[in-house]
Each structure stands twice: as structure tokens, then as C-alpha cells.
Amino acid sequence: MILKIEGEGADLSALEGETGHSDAFVDRQSRASARTASDGAAAYPFAAIVGQDEMRTALLVAAVDPSVGGVLVLGDRGTGKSTAVRSLAALLPPLEVIEGCAYACDPASGSVCSDCAAHGRDRSRSIGRVPVPMVDLPLGVTEDRVLGGLDLERALAEGVKAFQPGLLARANRGFLYVDEVNLLEDHLVDLLIDVAASGVNIFERDGLSVRHPAKFVLVGSGNPEEGELRPQLLDRFGLAVDVRTPEDIALRVEIVKRRDAYERDRSAFAERFADEQDRIRRRIVDARARLPHVLVPDAVLEASARLCVALGTDGVRGELTLMRAARALAALDGCDEVSMAHARGAAPGALAHRLRRNPLDESGSGVRVARMAGELLGG
Amino acid sequence: MSEARENPADGGAEDVLLATALLAVAGRRIGGVVLGEGTEAGMAEAWLACLGELMPEAAVPMMLPHSASLADIDGSLDLAASLAQGVRVHSPGLAARAAGHVVLMRSAGQASPAWLKRLTDVLLPDEGGGAKLVVACDFACDGPWPGAAILSEALALRLDFTGIDHRTLLAPAGWVEEVKAARERLGTVRIDDEAVEGLVGASVALGVASSRADRQAIQLAKAHAAWRGADVVTPEDAAAAVRFSLAHRARRMPAPPQEVDRGPDDEPAEDMTDQTPPPADDPGTKGDDDDDVTGGGEERPIDATAALLPDSVLEIVARGIKRQGGAQPEARRARDGARTARRGRPIGHRRGDPRRDGALHLLATFERAAPWQALRRKLVGGGDGSGSASRRIIILPDDIRVVRCKIDAPSTVIFAVDASGSSALHRMAEAKGAVELLLSRCYVRRDHVAVVAFGGRDARILLPPTRALARARRALAGLPGGGGTPLASGLSVSHRIALGAQRAGHSCLIVVLTDGRANIDIDGVADRARALADAMQWAKRIAGDGIASVLVDTGARPAAKAADLARALDGRYIPLPHAGAHEIAEAVRAAGG
Numbered sequence: 001m002i003l004k005i006e007g008e009g010a011d012l013s014a015l016e017g018e019t020g021h022s023d024a025f026v027d028r029q030s031r032a033s034a035r036t037a038s039d040g041a042a043a044y045p046f047a048a049i050v051g052q053d054e055m056r057t058a059l060l061v062a063a064v065d066p067s068v069g070g071v072l073v074l075g076d077r078g079t080g081k082s083t084a085v086r087s088l089a090a091l092l093p094p095l096e097v098i099e100g101c102a103y104a105c106d107p108a109s110g111s112v113c114s115d116c117a118a119h120g121r122d123r124s125r126s127i128g129r130v131p132v133p134m135v136d137l138p139l140g141v142t143e144d145r146v147l148g149g150l151d152l153e154r155a156l157a158e159g160v161k162a163f164q165p166g167l168l169a170r171a172n173r174g175f176l177y178v179d180e181v182n183l184l185e186d187h188l189v190d191l192l193i194d195v196a197a198s199g200v201n202i203f204e205r206d207g208l209s210v211r212h213p214a215k216f217v218l219v220g221s222g223n224p225e226e227g228e229l230r231p232q233l234l235d236r237f238g239l240a241v242d243v244r245t246p247e248d249i250a251l252r253v254e255i256v257k258r259r260d261a262y263e264r265d266r267s268a269f270a271e272r273f274a275d276e277q278d279r280i281r282r283r284i285v286d287a288r289a290r291l292p293h294v295l296v297p298d299a300v301l302e303a304s305a306r307l308c309v310a311l312g313t314d315g316v317r318g319e320l321t322l323m324r325a326a327r328a329l330a331a332l333d334g335c336d337e338v339s340m341a342h343a344r345g346a347a348p349g350a351l352a353h354r355l356r357r358n359p360l361d362e363s364g365s366g367v368r369v370a371r372m373a374g375e376l377l378g379g
Numbered sequence: 380m381s382e383a384r385e386n387p388a389d390g391g392a393e394d395v396l397l398a399t400a401l402l403a404v405a406g407r408r409i410g411g412v413v414l415g416e417g418t419e420a421g422m423a424e425a426w427l428a429c430l431g432e433l434m435p436e437a438a439v440p441m442m443l444p445h446s447a448s449l450a451d452i453d454g455s456l457d458l459a460a461s462l463a464q465g466v467r468v469h470s471p472g473l474a475a476r477a478a479g480h481v482v483l484m485r486s487a488g489q490a491s492p493a494w495l496k497r498l499t500d501v502l503l504p505d506e507g508g509g510a511k512l513v514v515a516c517d518f519a520c521d522g523p524w525p526g527a528a529i530l531s532e533a534l535a536l537r538l539d540f541t542g543i544d545h546r547t548l549l550a551p552a553g554w555v556e557e558v559k560a561a562r563e564r565l566g567t568v569r570i571d572d573e574a575v576e577g578l579v580g581a582s583v584a585l586g587v588a589s590s591r592a593d594r595q596a597i598q599l600a601k602a603h604a605a606w607r608g609a610d611v612v613t614p615e616d617a618a619a620a621v622r623f624s625l626a627h628r629a630r631r632m633p634a635p636p637q638e639v640d641r642g643p644d645d646e647p648a649e650d651m652t653d654q655t656p657p658p659a660d661d662p663g664t665k666g667d668d669d670d671d672v673t674g675g676g677e678e679r680p681i682d683a684t685a686a687l688l689p690d691s692v693l694e695i696v697a698r699g700i701k702r703q704g705g706a707q708p709e710a711r712r713a714r715d716g717a718r719t720a721r722r723g724r725p726i727g728h729r730r731g732d733p734r735r736d737g738a739l740h741l742l743a744t745f746e747r748a749a750p751w752q753a754l755r756r757k758l759v760g761g762g763d764g765s766g767s768a769s770r771r772i773i774i775l776p777d778d779i780r781v782v783r784c785k786i787d788a789p790s791t792v793i794f795a796v797d798a799s800g801s802s803a804l805h806r807m808a809e810a811k812g813a814v815e816l817l818l819s820r821c822y823v824r825r826d827h828v829a830v831v832a833f834g835g836r837d838a839r840i841l842l843p844p845t846r847a848l849a850r851a852r853r854a855l856a857g858l859p860g861g862g863g864t865p866l867a868s869g870l871s872v873s874h875r876i877a878l879g880a881q882r883a884g885h886s887c888l889i890v891v892l893t894d895g896r897a898n899i900d901i902d903g904v905a906d907r908a909r910a911l912a913d914a915m916q917w918a919k920r921i922a923g924d925g926i927a928s929v930l931v932d933t934g935a936r937p938a939a940k941a942a943d944l945a946r947a948l949d950g951r952y953i954p955l956p957h958a959g960a961h962e963i964a965e966a967v968r969a970a971g972g
């Protein structure tokens with residue numbers, strides 16, 4: 001066989017051989033590793049995290065309403081930011097998935113991958129359950145590994161053209177965590193944020209055309225001492241919270257002790273926090289069910305709009321995020337209506353990073369937002 | 380038990396030896412060690428030999444190659460083997476290969492933060508097992524390491540070899556057995572709550588933010604107890620742990636206890652004078668975060684902690700803070716320049732090895748291989764047109780093309796600010812306004828910024844290149860004024876920073892803010908003629924090295940001298956009286972800043 005390839009647009013179908021097909025190749029291995037990554041039994045219990053209330057609340061809000069658009073966690077190294085995300089993923093109830101799908105497609109959703117769309121109509125596939133994925137995006141990762149790409153191994157070894165799902169595929173319906181997002185190359189950050197916003201990864205490259213759902217909560221962490229984050233990056237995250245290592249010695253000792261207990265006997269440790277874990281899980285599940293019915297009274301809407309105007313946050317995104325976060329907080333509290341207090345609670349995380357601040361002004365914008373929110377969202 | 384071990388010397392070879400023994404006892408529980416000041420090749424070899432003797436698994440450390448790519452760290456498809464065998468062959472990643480080894484990272488000072496972060500994540504996962512012991516060093520890099528903060532968070536120990544004769548780095552007789560015994564005892568060593576609180580309190584007092592550091596300090600205290608042959612951690616063990624694992628990580632000086640204990644009644648009036656200087660009066664804390672200092676002031680170190688922070692430890696702390704102050708993580712990216720060329724936006728392809736040089740460019744690779752397939756099939760034989768081999772494409776290493784990437788060159792803006800008496804009298808306020816405006820622009824574009832101040836006898840780097848612009852602002856706000864105008868020194872220091880940044884692949888711009896009235900020469904002597912000649916000479920060198928510059932004349936009236944200097948710099952001349960802050964910023968932008 002002689003292969004002729006002319007330029008970039010060349011048809012690679014000749015490479016497929018007789019096994020070639022246009023369906024996405026299901027890489028079960030990568031699914032399996034996503035499973036182990038969020039293995040519930042091994043993860044540190046979310047309920048055992050000491051302090052860091054703002055971060056935990058922001059993560060809970062994102063878990064209840066992923067449309068808040070990602071969480072940026074700013075703070076020192078070694079404060080257990082990735083542990084918190086992993087813990088939350090492990091706490092959440094398992095996902096119902098279409099068995100064998102590389103993207104963990106939701107059987108209840110109309111938006112499925114091309115593979116499931118092709119099979120779905122003619123025969124019903126069995127439904128399985130997998131833990132909520134928590135995918136770590138390592139620094140220095142190539143675009144191929146993020147987006148997916150031609151399965152090189154199969155292309156070279158077998159001459160088969162197949163799509164190898166990337167990290168975006170593995171993160172579908174779960175969390176994608178980027179540690180030290182300020183060290184990640186800009187174009188990758190942009191790409192992640194774009195896909196997170198659209199919920200779909202469209203891959204048109206190397207003669208492959210694949211479209212699969214990629215709905216995930218993007219959680220980025222950053223260390224402000226390592227250089228500032230681009231403002232464009234900052235305000236594309238729905239929520240941003242500061243996390244500090246507690247300076248209270250008793251709390252710090254408690255962190256060390258719990259960690260030690262966890263390392264020594266994970267199942268005993270899990271047992272110790274099982275009730276509290278159940279309580280939080282129920283709270284999230286209830287809140288998710290309640291969320292669509294939570295009302296925002298006009299007074300709260302108007303006060304929130306006034307707050308955004310007063311703070312000078314650009315565009316409607318801040319206001320929208322504020323309302324979504326406030327609704328999620330109300331749902332988490334078991335309320336059917338958003339109160340001023342919910343909006344106040346949501347304001348710093350939703351707005352502080354959007355202020356057109358003087359980059360050299362060190363007084364925290366969170367303080368400004370909280371103060372202003374106290375004034376305008378009082379009562 | 381030897382005398383030296385009972386009472387470790389203040390620094391020096393015995394201190395290093397004790398730390399080495401503790402490392403051998405605690406092993407990967409404490410992450411590893413950074414070989415700091417005074418590490419030359421001979422020193423590192425001697426020290427490694429000593430560690431290898433005390434710790435058999437360290438005898439043959441696994442060298443982390445200079446060129447290790449992220450694919451090497453994570454493991455990757457072995458393209459050559461896969462092609463040869465027709466099946467997928469994976470080359471294992473570093474983590475897999477490092478199992479049971481001590482990993483030696485030789486060029487840690489030149490590695491980028493992102494690379495080090497990935498490496499420490501793989502080798503020293505904060506959760507779960509599988510951690511290795513890492514030794515990080517760099518003989519070639521004497522400046523601050525870009526990834527210093529990442530290493531110091533992950534590795535408990537930092538050794539200072541200053542003034543040590545490497546021939547004295549020999550494990551004393553009997554230590555091999557004692558380390559072995561201590562390792563066996565380690566599992567049974569207990570630590571009570573008071574000792575844990577003391578250690579964690581020391582960590583908090585020193586501004587150490589990482590919980591991992593707390594845990595490592597506890598492990599190190601246990602190792603010290605085991606080394607003494609004890610079963611329970613005593614204050615002595617805790618003190619050693621603080622000295623070896625927390626002092627070098629400190630980000631602030633602990634608040635002086637007397638300040639916390641001060642009562643309204645029992646304080647005589649004359650003591651008030653003692654409290655007038657802020658807690659940051661130690662020179663080492665300058666440039667450190669203000670809020671850190673306040674945080675420390677509110678924290679009351681408990682007694683157990685105070686005892687763990689004797690003056691000898693505070694000296695280490697002060698040195699460490701000073702070192703970190705100069706260690707801007709982003710300051711040096713020498714090697715990163717080459718490495719990041721693999722990233723960025725794809726602009727084409729070139730020959731290369733995908734494991735090292737960038738992502739495989741598939742189409743280009745096939746394009747190269749395609750015309751040869753018929754011939755190669757014949758040469759390989761076997762292909763009769765029916766087997767699976769006939770559908771396989773034969774690709775030789777020569778065919779392989781990798782994606783070529785372009786990254787936008789990062790840039791560094793160096794502000795050389797005249798802080799002399801003559802300038803301070805005139806329009807420094809406007810100049811600072813312009814600088815702030817420029818900083819805002821740098822912020823948006825993620826530029827690096829450095830600040831050099833010259834005044835009195837010489838020039839000082841107020842801020843080495845950094846992206847933490849709030850620090851630049853602080854540096855400028857606290858700019859002292861007065862004294863002579865050592866313009867040549869200011870230019871010389873800026874030139875040096877610019878060269879360093881250029882080597883790291885940055886484009887550079889020096890913004891000089893002065894009235895041009897140089898009166899101190901390069902040697903710090905008050906000689907107006909020499910001062911001017913020296914300044915002109917350095918200006919020409921800056922121009923000769925192709926470094927862009929802008930001179931903002933801060934004098935009350937435009938001065939011929941300043942304009943001459945701008946010409947020598949081959950840079951733009953902007954007389955301040957005719958320019959508002961916005962005009963200056965605009966002019967600098969036009970000059971390429």
C-alpha cells in the first residue's frame with residue numbers, strides 16, 4: 001500500500017485499514033484511572049477539613065450549581081486545596097452513566113457524545129454508576145492530553161485512526177483541578193475556561209471529528225506570591241476565594257492530628273466522620289433538588305443590582321454569578337427564597353475578583369465588597 | 380553518645396553532619412533536602428558519599444537528567460520501541476523508575492517553577508504513599524532559584540555549607556550503626572501534645588504556611604529523639620526540628636515576646652522607647668509582606684514555642700528571610716526559555732524526538748514517511764499484502780516531526796529611579812505617578828518589573844525582577860531621598876539586571892528617572908566630572924548591548940545633561956515638565972515597553 005498525503009487537509013482514512021470506523025475509540029483505561037483518582041474510600045473526608053470555610057462553601061455552591069462557573073482558590077501552598085476538591089468529589093453521590101462510554105454520558109441527558117448518540121436510539125445500553133471524577137491537570141501538560149487527540153499508539157502500532165479522549169473527557173460531570181493555575185500557559189487556561197463555559201469539547205483535527213460533552217467544575221488554585229494572576233483570568237472564574245493557613249495554633253495542631261489519624265487508619269478515620277459526611281451529602285442532594293424552585297425576590301434582585309453598580313463591576317456576569325451563588329446558598333440552607341443574607345454571603349466570592357481595582361492597591365477588595373454588601377444588602 | 384551530638388555546634392560541619400544523620404533516620408518522611416549556600420561539586424560529592432554511607436539506599440542516587448521532560452516524569456509512549464515491535468511500548472515515568480531510590484536533582488536552581496511543581500507532585504505527593512527522598516542542588520546557579528519556594532515547601536531540610544571544608548564531611552565512626560538503630564526505633568517514638576503544640580506554634584510564629592511543614596517538623600523531632608536513643612520527644616528534639624526544618628522556611632521574624640506580654644501597669648515609661656520601632660526593625664524582614672508582620676504581632680507565641688526559638692535559630696530565620704526577599708520565583712528562567720519553546724502556539728514543525736522536543740506533528744511525520752512506504756515494505760520483506768503488516772506504516776526516526784512552538788517573549792521593565800537630594804526636591808511625585816501608571820500596564824501584560832534606586836553613594840536593587848507588582852509599588856513608596864547622585868552606579872546595576880533578564884530570553888526596557896545631575900562616580904567618590912563621564916560610559920554600554928531605554932528628566936527644567944545621557948543611551952528623552960504621567964506612560968509604550 002502506498003500512502004499519499006497531500007498537505008494538512010489530507011484524508012487519513014487510508015490509515016484505518018479494515019477496522020477503521022469514525023466512532024470515537026473508547027479508552028477504558030483512562031476512565032478506569034479517573035475512577036481510582038476519586039476512589040471514595042481512600043479520599044480524605046470533606047467533613048474532616050479544618051477551617052477554610054470560604055473555600056468549602058464555594059465548593060459546595062459549585063457542586064449544587066455548576067453553572068456558577070468555576071472556583072478560583074487563592075492561597076499558600078500546603079493548605080490542602082487539592083485535598084478539599086478531591087474530598088468533595090468523593091463525597092458526592094455516584095453518577096449514573098451509560099455503561100462503556102468514555103465520557104461518562106448521563107443517560108438522563110439529551111446532550112451525549114457522538115458515540116452514545118449513535119447507539120442510543122437503536123438499543124438501550126445498560127446504566128452503570130461511577131464516582132464523580134476529580135481530574136488533576138498537571139502543569140506542563142500538552143494540549144493533546146487536555147483535548148484528546150489521535151490515539152498515536154493505535155495509529156502507529158495498528159494503523160487505526162481513533163480518538164483518544166483527553167483530560168476534558170475524563171473530567172466530564174466532575175471536577176477539573178488545576179493547581180497553581182498562574183503557572184499554566186495562558187493558551188491552555190483560555191482553552192479550559194472556554195470548554196468549561198460551553199460544556200462541549202469539539203475536536204476537529206488530524207482528520208478526526210469528535211464532539212463530546214465536557215461539563216465540569218473548573219477549580220483553579222493560585223499562589224498570589226508567585227506573581228499576580230491576569231485580570232482576564234481572574235474574572236472568568238465564577239467564584240474566587242482566599243484560603244489562608246490558620247494562624248491559630250490549636251487549629252493547626254488539629255489539622256496535623258487529623259491528618260496523622262487519616263494516614264494511620266483511613267477506614268477508621270472515615271468511620272469517625274461518616275455521619276457528618278452523610279449529613280453534608282444529603283444537604284447537597286437536597287439543595288440540588290430544591291435549586292430549580294428557589295425564588296429570588298425582587299427586592300434582593302434590585303439590591304444586588306445596586307451593589308454591582310456601586311462596586312462598578314463590569315458586565316452582567318458578576319450580577320448573574322452573584323444571583324446563582326445566592327440561590328445555591330439558599331438551597332443549601334433549605335430555603336425556598338433567597339434572603340438578603342444569602343446575597344450578602346455570596347457577594348465577596350462572586351464579586352471581589354471582578355472589581356476594576358487598582359492592581360497596586362493592596363487593601364483586599366473582598367473587604368470592600370463585604371462592607372458595601374453590608375450597606376446595600378442590609379435587612 | 381558523642382559530645383558533638385549532644386550539643387550540636389552552631390553551624391559548620393558538625394551541624395551538617397547531624398542534619399545528614401537525621402535525614403538518614405527520617406528518610407522520605409521529611410521529603411528531602413536542598414543543598415544551599417556553599418554547595419560546589421566537590422562539596423556535594425563529599426556530602427552525598429556521607430549520606431550514602433549512613434543511608435544505604437542513597438549510595439546510588441538516581442540522577443534526574445537535566446533534560447528530563449514532563450513526558451519523562453510522567454512516562455510516555457516509547458515511539459521507537461513501539462514502531463519496532465508493532466505494539467505499544469511504554470517507557471515508565473520517573474516516579475515508577477525512582478521507586479526505592481533517592482533522587483538527585485542537580486540543576487534545581489535553573490528549573491522553572493512549573494517544572495519543579497510537577498516534579499515534586501510526582502515524587503513527593505502530599506497525600507498517599509509513594510514519596511521519594513529528594514536531594515536538590517545546583518552548583519552552577521548562585522543566584523536565587525526560581526523554584527525555591529516550591530522546594531522549600533516540599534523538602535524539610537536546607538543545608539548551608541558556608542565555610543566548611545568538604546574533607547571534614549565524614550560520618551564519625553559508629554554512626555552507620557547508630558543510624559540503623561535509630562531507624563528501627565523511629566516507629567516507636569512518641570510525641571506528646573505539648574511538643575506538637577510547641578512545634579506548630581513555632582511554625583505559626585515564623586509565618587510558615589504549609590501544614591506539610593508542620594508534619595515534617597514532627598517527624599524530624601521524632602527522628603532526633605530516635606537518634607538520641609530516646610522513646611519520647613523532648614524539647615531538645617523539638618528545638619532541633621525547628622532549627623533544621625522550620626527556621627529556613629520562615630517568612631517573618633517571630634514577634635518579640637515582651638511586646639505581647641506588655642501590661643498597662645508594670646511597664647515603666649522608658650520602656651516605651653523600646654517599642655517605638657516597629658517589629659519589622661530587623662533588616663531581614665524588609666521587603667517581606669506587611670500583613671505577615673502584623674499577623675505575627677497578634678500571635679502570642681506560647682512558652683514552649685519561645686523556648687524553641689533561641690537567638691541562634693533567629694539568625695537562621697533572618698538569613699532565610701533575606702534570601703527569600705531576593706529570591707523572586709520568576710526572576711530567572713534561563714533554562715525555562717529553552718523548555719517553554721516546546722509550548723506556546725504551534726507555528727510549524729521540525730525534526731525531533733517527541734519525548735523531548737515537543738508534541739508529535741502527525742501529518743508532517745506521515746508526509747515524510749509516505750513516499751518511502753513501498754520501498755521500505757520491500758526492504759522489510761514480510762509484506763505479502765494480506766497480513767496486518769501490510770497496513771502498517773513504516774516510520775523511521777528520521778521521519779518524525781515535532782510541533783514547533785512560539786512563545787511571546789516575556790519582558791522585563793527596569794525602573795532606575797534617582798533618589799538623590801536634587802531629584803527628590805523636584806518632581807519625584809510626578810515621576811512616581813508615571814511609574815505607577817506604567818506598573819498598571821505591566822500588570823496587564825504580565826511583565827516583570829525590577830526597581831533600582833540610586834542615591835547617596837551607590838545604587839541598590841530595591842526589587843529584583845518580579846511579577847508581584849504590589850511589591851514594586853511598596854519599594855517605590857518607601858523610596859528614601861537625599862544625598863548625591865550616583866547615576867553611573869544606577870545605570871550599571873540596571874545594566875546587570877537587564878543582561879540577566881536577556882539571558883533568560885526576556886526583552887528588556889530600562890526606564891531611568893533622573894534629573895541627570897550626576898555627581899558621584901562609579902566608585903562612590905564625589906567628583907562631578909568623573910561622575911558624568913562614568914554615567915555616559917555606562918549609558919553607552921547599555922545602548923551597545925541592545926537594551927532599550929527611556930530617560931525621564933525629572934528636573935525642574937529640561938537639562939542638556941539629561942538629554943545627552945538619553946542620546947548616549949540611544950533612548951527616548953522625555954522631559955517631565957512637559958509631560959504628565961499619562962504622556963510618560965505613552966512615550967514608554969512607544970519605546971517598546
Ligand SMILES: [Zn+2]
Pocket residue numbers: 098101102103104105112113114115116117
Ligand atoms: Zn457517551
